[in-house]
Structures are given as structure tokens and as C-alpha cells.
Amino acid sequence: MSANTRGAPQMPPAPxxxxxxxxxxxxxxxxxRVMLHLEHGIDMHTYMGVYTAVHDFCTSQKAVGLGMSSGASIGSGNHRGAHLLGEELYRKLSDYLTKHLHQVLQExxxxxxxxxxxxxIKEWNRYTNAAKYIHHLFRYLNRHWVKREMDEGKRNIYDVYTLHLVQWREELFKNISDKVMDAVLMLVEKQRNGETIDHSQIKQVVESYVSLGLDESDPTRSTLDIYRYHFENPFLAATAKYYENESKQFFTENSVVEYMKKAETRLDEEKDRVDMFLHPxxxxxxxxxxxxxLISDHATLLRDEFQVLLENDREQDMARMYGLLQRIPEGLEPLRQRFETHVRKAGLNAIEKVASENPEKLEPKIYVDALLEVHTQYSGLVTRAFREEAEFTRSLDNACKEFVNRNEICKSGSNKSPELLAKYTDVLLRKSSTGIEEAELEGTLARIMIVFKYIEDKDVFQKFYSRMLARRLVHSNSSSDDAETSMISKLKxxxxxEYTNKLxxxxxDMQISKDLNNSYREHCDSLESNKAILDSQYSILGTGFWPLQAPNTNFSPPGEINEEIERFTRFYKNKHEGRKLTWLWxxxxxxxxxxxxxxSKxxxxxxVSMYQMAILLLFxxxxxxxxxxxxxxxLLSQEVLDQALAILVKAKILLVSPEGKPESGSELRLNFDFKSKKIRVNLNLGGAKESKQEEVETNKTIEEDRKLLIQSAIVRIMKARKQMKHMQLVSETINQIKARFVPKVPDIKKCIEIxxxxxxxxxxxxxxLGYLA
Structure with missing residues (x-):
């Protein structure tokens, strides 16, 4: 309150x-004075005078000129008179506000x-500020008459401040709200068109609409009903109409990519608009x-552009499209389908290309690198453009599964992908893979596991990998024990x-063999008269764990070797009674x-191989x-003997007469004029032919193992369920086995028959079908 009343009319004397x-x-x-001249302030004397007058009015014992007979006594101690006077004062204040607001409405x-x-806005601010003062001045009326009426459940009775708001709403707001809203929408449209506006005006209009939301059933509570009906609904309708017109016009003059940029900008602007002057x-x-x-109504146009963006690697634009379409229901599903189809085609084309460039023999590294290149490209796209969304990742996985397992190379045999992956792993883990650092090797093994994840026939990979691991271990040909262990950990x-148990x-076994060899040397050293004449190493390999077969030929080792072997055999059997040694010559x-x-000086x-050694020692x-x-x-079979001699003849260690291929009737003599640039000459070169034969044997054992695995799964299921429908059993068998390989239905049916x-x-x-115990 202010003591400065200059410019305001003088108050009459107190009545x-x-x-x-x-x-x-x-x-x-x-x-x-408060309603029309509050800007001039109100002094304490006037404030207290009005406050007292309200009190006096409500407690007056006589009601002169208020619709009662002059001088009529209302009765001392009877609250009925005060009640009537409170009601009269409330009605007169309400009438005053109605009259005042009619004048404001006219203006x-x-x-x-x-x-x-x-x-x-000016009138609202003036009116609500005045309402706060009048509410305080009429506190006595609020505390007594108004409170009692509200406690008794009377309708349409409000505290004095709320009465001001109700009257504003009924007498003024309902008559001009549409025009006020039209003015607001015109101002917003100007801003959308790039003009600068005073957005504080809109903010104040919003606040006034919110303030007018009174709960009719409980005047002490407020709602957003008035705001929603008179502001929010028209605002949303106008927004929709504005952007419908703008987007149609924009599409006629611009590309889809430019439209996406525009839509992004508009969406951000509307969010900022809420922060600036709209209600949250x-x-x-x-x-x-x-x-x-902006999005749903044009979703088809946007999706049709997606294929063009994919084919041209427009990553930023795809990210923009993702950001827009992920806002609407089912907006991204068509994109995921197109993405999956595109990635699958890209993978198939990449493999078709490397197959045509290497028609004779495809190197495992080239094949695996081609698979990884496609995966790396599109997994990067999923990360950067599609925000690593789970559904896009699933689409990528589905596509990769398809082109990894069913591509041009796999047409020659469904086992080719796991086989080539195992061979590439073997190349990496062998000592011959020179020039690769340990950290780089670890990274490459991790990338191999990406392809492994998509391989359906994981049992094929296991078979080939275990055979190759066995060769690396037996021939001490691993580049690093740490790398071998790391790979097995990844597979596990x-x-x-169970998958890595045998590995x-x-x-x-190799560690046990090392310890055994140390014990054997100590044993030989203790026998001074019978010291070992050969520097030999022995590997004892458990029959059930190593994918190795007994020799496919008879063999009589040379005397020098045989003596040493017998010595070791006695030592081993003395250490492990009852065990049988089968020599893998x-x-x-x-x-x-x-x-x-x-x-040579x-x-x-x-x-040499053991077979070559036996041949050469004869000379x-x-x-x-x-x-x-x-x-x-x-005692070697013809096939094995021919293979061993062929290498010795080709290297010109032995000369054959008559010239040609060694065969029955040929003579072989030692070549005393043999020359080589190397002092150490590797003649143990039977690997290529062995690996081809090994490949055939591996594929054969895979089929046999699969039949056993299917049968054991069927028995396991039936033992648990006792009785099942035929097709249910087939379906359940597929579910149990598909982690290792995808079984064919005819194969399952054959196993059921067996x-x-x-x-x-x-x-x-x-x-x-029933289970027989």
C-alpha cells in the first residue's frame, strides 16, 4: 500500500x-479506488476504513434501505441478521463486478x-491485481459468511478473489475469448513466418486462461478445462492447418531430404515455443x-526415399529420417525390412564377387574378410544412423545370417562357411602367420567371432577347428598359447x-605330455648303460578327446626308432598300468x-615324416x-608308400630308374649330388593331400555325429515327456539342436524311425509316440 494518492478520487467520510x-x-x-486507480496506490487510512466498513456492514444490527423495513431490529445475539447482511454484501459486490465488466467488454x-x-492483457493484469486487494479487504466476509455457505455445500459461492475470476469468465471472457484467440494465433503465425513478436503477450494470455479453470464441484480446486477448450484446442487445430499447407507447398518445390531438414527444424521450433510462452x-x-x-501424412514419401539414401551411403540423411519416423507408431518397421533386404543383397553380391575373382580356389581370408567388410559397414550404420536400436540390430543379424549361410560359395556345400572360417582361424593361429602383433591378433580373433555368431552349423566349425587345433598342438605349430586359450574362451x-570341453x-593332454617327457628324460639319465640315443618327444593324447584316427596302413618302424619306442613304452606302462598305447605314425x-x-661342406x-625316415634309413x-x-x-600300403616316395624323388633326394613314377619294379638310389640352398630341408610336405582327405573324413563324421545328436535329443525329450505327437516331437527337437546346427525335418523323421x-x-x-524305458 502507498500513501501517495495523487490522481485518485477522494474517499467519502467514514459512514x-x-x-x-x-x-x-x-x-x-x-x-x-482499488479497481480503477490502484496504480496511484492506497493509503493505510483508506485501507483500514474499507476493511472496517466491511466488518461493520456484516455485523450491523439494522438494515436500512436494504430491502427491510427501516429501523427493524434483527435481534441481538441472533446470527441470522449478520447472515442476511453477509449475503447482501456478497450480492452487491457481484453486481458491481458485473457492471464493471460490462463496461470493459464494451471497450x-x-x-x-x-x-x-x-x-x-492490460485489463486482466489490472483486474486481477485489484482482485487480490479486494480479497484482503473482504477478509471478514470470506472468513464468516462465505466459509459457512461453502461448508454447507452451497453452489456458486466463492471466496472474493475467486468471485472476481468467475465474473471475468462469465461476463467478459466468454464474449471475447474467440477474438482474443484469433489475435494470439495471428501473432504465432507471424512468428512461424519468421517475424519477431512480443511472445510475453501470449504467455500472459495463457496464464489468464489457466487461472480461469475453476472446478465447479469444488471452487477450492482449479482445472485446465478452460485453457484446453479455449486455448489448446484452437492452437492445435491452427497448428495442424498451418503445417498442412506449408508441407504441401514445400514438397512441390523441394526434395525429400530438404523437407526432412525443414520438418526437423519445425519440430524443434514448436518445442522451443512451449518453453517460451505456452503451458507445459x-x-x-x-x-x-x-x-x-509433418511426418505421418508424408511417411510413404519418406520411406520411398530410404532405398536411395541406402544405395548412396547418405548416412546423415538416414539418421535424420530415422529421427523423424521413430516419432510415429510403426514408423520404422518398413525401413527395417528394406534395410534387411539391402544388407542381405550387399552380402550376397560381395561373396559372388570374390567367388568370380577366385574361381579355382578361394582363400579363407578373402572369404571371411568379404563377410566382415559388409557387416562392419552396416553395423556402423546401425550405430551411427539408427542409434543402435535393437530392432535395426535384429534386422542386421537376420540379413547377416542369410548371406553367411546361403551364398554363392555355400551352394557347393552348406558346410563351406564354418569350414572356411575354421581354416582362416587356423592360418592366424599357426606359426607361419608372421608379421601379426599380439594385440592385432586378438582383434582379428574377436572379428572372427562376429562371423561365428551368424553361422548356423556351429558343429561343422567345431569339427574342423578341433582337427586343426590338434595338428597345431601335435606339431608344436601354435603361434601363441595365449592366443589359443583366448580363442577357446571366446568359443566357450x-x-x-560342452562345446569347448574337448578342446x-x-x-x-599337452601339458601332461610335457611333464611326462621330463620324467622320461630323468629316467633315461638314471640308466647310465642305456641312455637314450635319440632326442625324442612324446605326446600322449586321450582317445576320446582328440579328433585323430589310427594309421590307415601297417608300418614297421626302423630299428633305431623301434628300440627307443620300446624303451618309452616300458616306462609308460610301468607308470600307468592297464593303458594301451596306439602309435599315430x-x-x-x-x-x-x-x-x-x-x-655340401x-x-x-x-x-621328414616317420614314413620318410623309415625309407631313408634303409639307405x-x-x-x-x-x-x-x-x-x-x-610294410607301408602302396598309397602311403607312393606318397612318401613321390616327395623324396621330387626333391631329388632319391633318383628312380627307369625314370618316372616309383612303382613295383623300379629301383631307387641315393643322389650323392643332391644340392640345396638351405641347410635345413623340409621334406614333410604331405599336408595338402592330407587336408583334402581330412576334409572328406571330417564331413563324413559330421553327418554321423549329427544323427547321434538328433537321436539323443529325441530320447531326452521323450524320456521327460513320456508321450508326444509326432510333429510336436520334431518341432521340440529342432528347438533343442538349432544352437549347434539346423536339423532337416527328413533327418529327424529318419532318426525317429531308427x-x-x-x-x-x-x-x-x-x-x-510313447517312450519305452
Whole structure:
């Protein structure tokens, strides 16, 4: 309150508190002072005078000129009189506000557009500020008459401040709200068109609409009903209409990519608009409205552009499209389908290209790199453009599964992908893979596991990998034990303990063999008269864990070797009673010193297989041997003997007469003029032919193992379920096995027939199968 009353009309003198008419006149002058001249302030004397007059009016014992007989006594101590006077004062205040607002309404009708908006805001601020003062001045009425009426559940009775708002709403707002809203929408449209506006005006209009939301059933509560009906709904309708027109026009003059940029900008602007001058409650509805008009209504056009963006690697534009379409229901599903189709085609084309460039023999590295290149490209796209969304990741995985397992290379055999992946892993983990750092190797193994994840026939990879691991371990040809262990850990993490159990046991056998060799050396050292004449190493491999087969030929080892072998056999059997040793001669190798060559000052060292060693040691006795003599001495089959001799003849260690291929009737003699640039000469070169044969054997064992795996799964299921429908059993079997490989339905049916024949299962009625314990 201010003591400065300059410019405001003078208040009449304080009335006789018994004179109700004079008291109201005094109150009306005070209300006028507050309502019309509050900017000039109100002094304490006037404030207290009005406050007292309200009290006196409500407690007057006589009601002169208020519709009662003059001088009529209302009765001392009876609250009924005070109640009537409170009601009369409330009615007179309400009538005053109605009259005042009618005058404001008349003036409002002389304004339009922004002038009306400015007038409305000015009057609203003046009126609500005055209402706060009048509410305080009429506190006695609020505390007594109004409170009692509200407690009794009377309708349409409000505290004095709320009465001001109700009257504003009924007498003024309902008559001009449409025009005020038109002015607001005109101002917003100007801003959308790039003009600068005073957005504080709109903010104040919003606040006034919110303030007018009174709950009719409970005046003490407020709602947003008035705001939503008179502001939010028209605002949303106008927004939709504006962007419908703009987007149609924009599409006729611009590309889809430019439209997406425009839509992004518009969506951001609307969000900023809420922060600047709109009520937070409108945000969700406004976003939905804009998303429908700017995105949903043009979703087909946007999606049709997606393929063009994909083909041209327009990553930023795809990210923009993702950001827009993910706002609407089912907006991204068509994109995911097109993305999956595109990635699948890209993968198939990449493999078709490498297959055509390498028609004779495809290197495993080239094949795996082609698969990884496609995956890397599109997984990067999923990360950067599609925000690593789970559904896009699933589409990528589905596409990769398709082109990894069903591509041009796989047409020659469905096992090719896991086989080539295993071979590439073998190349990496062998000592021959020079020039690769340990950290780089670890990274490459991690990338291999990406392809492994998509392979359906994981059992094929396991078979080839275990055979190759066995060769690396037996021949001490691993580049790093740490790398081998790391790879097995990765496989274990991907497929579980059972998948890698045998691989880990192979490592354990090699460690046990090292300890055994140390014990054997100590044993030999203790036998001074019988010291080992050979520097030998032995690997003891558990039959059930190593994918190795017994030799496919008879063999008589040379005497020098045989003596050492017998010594080790006695030592081993003494240490492990009851165990049987089966010698895998095809995996044994050694070195021979050759001091007979005339051309070399230093003796050559020949690195040979055990079969080659047996052949060459025969030439210590004489320089020429017939083919048949060698066969009789070594007991080797013709196929194995021919293979061993072919390498020795090709390297010109032995000379054959007559010239040509060694065969029955040929003679072989030692070549004393043998020359080589290397002192150490590797003659153990039977790997290519062995690996081809091994490949055939591996594929054969895969099919056999699959039949056993299917049968064991069927028995396991039936043992648990006792009785099942035929097709249910087929379906359940597929579910249990698909982590290892995808079984074919005819194969499952064959296995069911086998188990029926073996009486593990029985046929029941209605296509049911039962389990026989």
C-alpha cells in the first residue's frame, strides 16, 4: 500500500456503522479506488476504513434501505441478521463486478487483433491485481459468511478473489475469448513466418486462461478445462492447418531430404515455443499434432526415399529420417525390412564377387574378410544412423545370417562357411602367420567371432577347428598359447562349456605330455648303460578327446626308432598300468642328418615324416633299393608308400630308374649330388593331400555325429515327456539342436524311425509316440 494518492478520487467520510446504505456507498467508492486507480496506490487510512466498513456492514444490527423495513431490529445475539447482511454484501459486490465488466467488454469490442490482445492483457493484469486487494479487504466476509455457505455445500459461492475470476469468465471472457484467440494465433503465425513478436503477450494470455479453470464441484480446486477448450484446442487445430499447407507447398518445390531438414527444424521450433510462452501441458499434444502433419501424412514419401539414401551411403540423411519416423507408431518397421533386404543383397553380391575373382580356389581370408567388410559397414550404420536400436540390430543379424549361410560359395556345400572360417582361424593361429602383433591378433580373433555368431552349423566349425587345433598342438605349430586359450574362451562364452570341453582337454593332454617327457628324460639319465640315443618327444593324447584316427596302413618302424619306442613304452606302462598305447605314425616326424652329399661342406638336415625316415634309413645299408624291397621292409600300403616316395624323388633326394613314377619294379638310389640352398630341408610336405582327405573324413563324421545328436535329443525329450505327437516331437527337437546346427525335418523323421526299430520309442494312437524305458 502507498500513501501517495495523487490522481485518485477522494474517499467519502467514514459512514455510520448502523447505516448499511451509507456503508455500501463507502465500500463502493473504495472498490472503485482499488479497481480503477490502484496504480496511484492506497493509503493505510483508506485501507483500514474499507476493511472496517466491511466488518461493520456484516455485523450491523439494522438494515436500512436494504430491502427491510427501516429501523427493524434483527435481534441481538441472533446470527441470522449478520447472515442476511453477509449475503447482501456478497450480492452487491457481484453486481458491481458485473457492471464493471460490462463496461470493459464494451471497450474491448472497439479493439481487434494485436490491439485487442494488448487491451485484454492490460485489463486482466489490472483486474486481477485489484482482485487480490479486494480479497484482503473482504477478509471478514470470506472468513464468516462465505466459509459457512461453502461448508454447507452451497453452489456458486466463492471466496472474493475467486468471485472476481468467475465474473471475468462469465461476463467478459466468454464474449471475447474467440477474438482474443484469433489475435494470439495471428501473432504465432507471424512468428512461424519468421517475424519477431512480443511472445510475453501470449504467455500472459495463457496464464489468464489457466487461472480461469475453476472446478465447479469444488471452487477450492482449479482445472485446465478452460485453457484446453479455449486455448489448446484452437492452437492445435491452427497448428495442424498451418503445417498442412506449408508441407504441401514445400514438397512441390523441394526434395525429400530438404523437407526432412525443414520438418526437423519445425519440430524443434514448436518445442522451443512451449518453453517460451505456452503451458507445459500442451507439449505432448502439440508434438503429436506436428508429428502427424509433418511426418505421418508424408511417411510413404519418406520411406520411398530410404532405398536411395541406402544405395548412396547418405548416412546423415538416414539418421535424420530415422529421427523423424521413430516419432510415429510403426514408423520404422518398413525401413527395417528394406534395410534387411539391402544388407542381405550387399552380402550376397560381395561373396559372388570374390567367388568370380577366385574361381579355382578361394582363400579363407578373402572369404571371411568379404563377410566382415559388409557387416562392419552396416553395423556402423546401425550405430551411427539408427542409434543402435535393437530392432535395426535384429534386422542386421537376420540379413547377416542369410548371406553367411546361403551364398554363392555355400551352394557347393552348406558346410563351406564354418569350414572356411575354421581354416582362416587356423592360418592366424599357426606359426607361419608372421608379421601379426599380439594385440592385432586378438582383434582379428574377436572379428572372427562376429562371423561365428551368424553361422548356423556351429558343429561343422567345431569339427574342423578341433582337427586343426590338434595338428597345431601335435606339431608344436601354435603361434601363441595365449592366443589359443583366448580363442577357446571366446568359443566357450558363445556356445557353452560342452562345446569347448574337448578342446580344453587337448590342451591339458599337452601339458601332461610335457611333464611326462621330463620324467622320461630323468629316467633315461638314471640308466647310465642305456641312455637314450635319440632326442625324442612324446605326446600322449586321450582317445576320446582328440579328433585323430589310427594309421590307415601297417608300418614297421626302423630299428633305431623301434628300440627307443620300446624303451618309452616300458616306462609308460610301468607308470600307468592297464593303458594301451596306439602309435599315430602318420603324425610322427623327425630330423635326419645327411653327411653323404658331395656338394655340401656341412651336412644337410632333412625334416621328414616317420614314413620318410623309415625309407631313408634303409639307405644306410646300401645305396640302391628296389621299390618292392622298401615296401617289404616298411610294410607301408602302396598309397602311403607312393606318397612318401613321390616327395623324396621330387626333391631329388632319391633318383628312380627307369625314370618316372616309383612303382613295383623300379629301383631307387641315393643322389650323392643332391644340392640345396638351405641347410635345413623340409621334406614333410604331405599336408595338402592330407587336408583334402581330412576334409572328406571330417564331413563324413559330421553327418554321423549329427544323427547321434538328433537321436539323443529325441530320447531326452521323450524320456521327460513320456508321450508326444509326432510333429510336436520334431518341432521340440529342432528347438533343442538349432544352437549347434539346423536339423532337416527328413533327418529327424529318419532318426525317429531308427529309435522305433531299436525299441526306444513306440507308436500309439492318433499319431502319438510313447517312450519305452
Amino acid at each position: 455510520n456503522k448502523e447505516d448499511a446504505v451509507a456503508t455500501w456507498n463507502y465500500l463502493e467508492a473504495g472498490i472503485d 474491448a469490442r472497439t479493439h481487434s487483433n494485436e490491439a485487442l490482445l494488448a487491451f485484454y 501441458d500442451i507439449l505432448h499434444a502439440l508434438q503429436k499434432t506436428c508429428e502427424k502433419v 562364452e558363445a556356445c557353452g562349456f 580344453q582337454r587337448m590342451f591339458q 602318420q603324425l610322427c616326424k623327425g630330423e635326419l642328418k645327411a653327411g653323404y652329399c658331395k656338394s 656341412m651336412p644337410y638336415t632333412f625334416q 644306410n645299408e646300401k645305396d640302391v633299393h628296389s621299390y618292392d624291397d622298401i615296401a617289404a621292409a616298411t 529309435l522305433l526299430d531299436k525299441e526306444y520309442l513306440e507308436r500309439l494312437e492318433d499319431d502319438d
